[in-house]
Amino acid sequence: MARARYFIIWKELDPTRRRVFQICSFIIPLLVWSVVSYCPAVWHPMVRVTEPGSIAHFRVDALIEKRAFFRENAKAVEEHRQPASGVPTNPVYLPAPHEVAVSFYKAFVTPPRLPDEPWLHQSLGHSIKIILWGFLISSLLAVPLGIVGGTYRLFSYLTDPFIEFFRYLPAPAFAALAVAVLGIYDGPKVAIIVIGTFFQQVLMISNTTQRLDPALLEAAQTLGARGFKLFTRVVIPGILPDVYRDMRILLGWAWTYLIVAEVVGNSTGITWFINQQAKYRIYDNVYAAIIMIGIIGLTTDLFLAWIGSQLFTWKSGKKSILSRLRTVYSSPRPKPELSQEAP
C-alpha cells in the first residue's frame, strides 16, 4: 500500500513527504562525506605522522601513503630502530565537513590581510556583478532574437546556421582577444560570459518558442486575431513562462563561465580566492568557496522560481501576492483588464 503510493509514475507526493525527500537530497551526500571523513575503517589511505621515530624523511604532520608508512616501519623494526607513529587520515584533497565549515566561517570574518584587498563578501559581490552584467547583455540580445527566430522562419534561417556554428567555439578561446579589445578590467570578463551564454540562449529560447501549443494559435485565429496581434497577444504570453524557466537554467550556465572569465585580465572575485588557495593546496578553503557559489546559485534560483510563480499566474494556477493584496485592500471591481481586451 505504502509502496504503491511512492512508485506511481508522475504521481505527486503530499507536501510533508516531498519536503522530507528534498531535505534528504542534501543530507545523503553530507552523510556519505561524513562517513568517508570520520570512519577510518572506510577509506583513509594516508597516515598523518605524529612522531617520525627514526625514519629520516618522515616529518611531523606529513601525509604518507599507508603502504609506504607500514613498509618503512617494518624496516625500522627489523633493524631495531624506533618506528614512526601516526593516525590514519584522508588525502589532503578531501577535508572533513567540519574543516570546510570552519573555513567557510573564517573566510567571511577574517579581514583581508592587506589594506587595499577586498573582503571575501566584496569579492563575491564583484563576481555577482560580472555575472549579472554578462547575463543581462546576453539576455537583451538573445531573448528577442530567440523569440523572433522561433516564430518567423525568415529570422531562424537568417540567424540559426551561424549561431549553430558559433556555439561550438569555446568561450575561453576568446580570452586573449577579449583583453585586446576590452582591456584588463571587467569588460573582457563580461564578454566571456556573454559569449558563453548567448548562443545557447538564442537556440534554447527559439526552441521553446517553437513548442508553443498550436491549438492556442488556431483558437486565436478562429476568434479573429491576425498578424502582429497573434504574436504579441498569443505567442508572447504563451511562451513567457517557459522562457522564464529557460532563463533560470541559463543563469546557471552563466555561472559556469565565471571561473574562466575572472582570470581573463586582472585577477578578481571569488576565482582569485579559489585559484590562490588551490595553488597552495589549502583545499578546505577551496571547498568552502565552491559551496558559497552553490549557495548563491541555489538561493537565486529559488528566489527567481518564487517570482516566476507570482508573475505567471496563468501558468502556475496560483494567486499571486499582488492579486491577493488587491483583493484585500481594494474594493472589488466588476471585472479587471481582461474584459477591456475582448473585442
Next chain:
Amino acid sequence: MRVKHLFGLLLVIALSALTLAACKPAGKEGTQAKPAAQAKGPLKIAYSDWPGWVAWEIGIQKGFFKEAGVDAQFQWFEYAPSMDAFVAGKVDAVAMSNGDTLVNGAKGKKGTMILINDYSNGNDMIIARPGIKSIKDLKGKKVALEVGLLEHLMLNHALKQNGMKPEDVTLINTPTHQTAQTLASGDVDAIAAWQPNSGQALKAVNGAKAIYTSANAPGLIYDALVVDPQSLSDRKEDWQKVVKVWYRIIDYMKNPANEKEVLQIMSARVNVPAAEYATYMKGTRFLSLAEAQEAFKQSASLTSLYGSSKNADDFNIANKVYDKPQNPADYIDASLVANLK
C-alpha cells in the same frame, strides 16, 4: 507593406541593442583604453605570484611610490594573462622572465627589461621519485614538464652539465600547476616545476627529492620588469623613479629588523601562511644594486642578463618556439639601473 515595416523595426532594434551591448563594457573602461603612453595617468604594471615580483607589494604598502612622486598602479594577474594584457597593450609594463620576454618579442610585442628583480636560486626544481638520486639516473626515464617553458630550458641545461643529450629523457608535456599530481600518479619518474608547485610536489610524494634546482645554475632564469618601449621613451623619468623605488624595497628587505614585516606583507599578497612563504623566499635571489649593475653588463656567461638571454634564445630556436634568433640587446635598457648609485 506593414510586414515590411515590422522587419525594418526589428532590425533597427536588434542593431541598436548590439551597439549598446558592445559599447557597455568598453565604454566603462573607455578612458583607460587610450594609448597609455600619451596619457599622463598612472603607470600600469601587471604582476603575478612569483616571490621576486610579490616584493613590489612592500613598496605599495609602505607608500614608497607616493614618496618618490610616481603614480604606479599595480594590477594583480595570473602569469599567462598578465602577458596577454601586455601583448595587447593594456598595461605599460609586466613582470616577466627574460626568456618569456624574448618569446613575446619574437611574436610581435617587444618589451624592454629595465630592471632585474631576482634570479631563481632553487625555486625551480627537477624533482624525482624515490630511488632516482641524480640527473644521470634519468637516462631513459620520463620527465613531465611544460615543453618550451623555463623548466624545459633548465632540464636541458642540467642534462648538458651531466654530459647527456636532450634525447636521453622522454618528455611528457604537462601544465606546471598539474605537475604535483602527475608525480604522485606514478606515471612519470620526474617532473620539473617552480614554486609553489615544486614545493607541493615534494609534499605530495613521500621520499621525492629535488635532484637539480635553479641554484645549480645561477642566472639561468632572470625575472625582470619589462616595459613597453613607447611608454619608456615617453615617460623615462617616471620609470627611473620606479627603478629607484625598487632599490628602496631591496634595502628595506635586506634590513634584518624588517624581516617579519616583509614576510607578512608578501605572504598576505598571495594569501598563504607566512611560515610557508618563507621557504619560497629562500629559493629567490634578490639582486642588490651592485649585483644588478654587474648583471646588466655585456657578457656571454649566465651571470649577465645578456648571456642568460642569449642562452634562452638558443633554446627557443632549438625548440622551435620561434624561428628567427633574437638579439638580447634589443630587449635590454641598462641605463636606468646604471643611473643609480
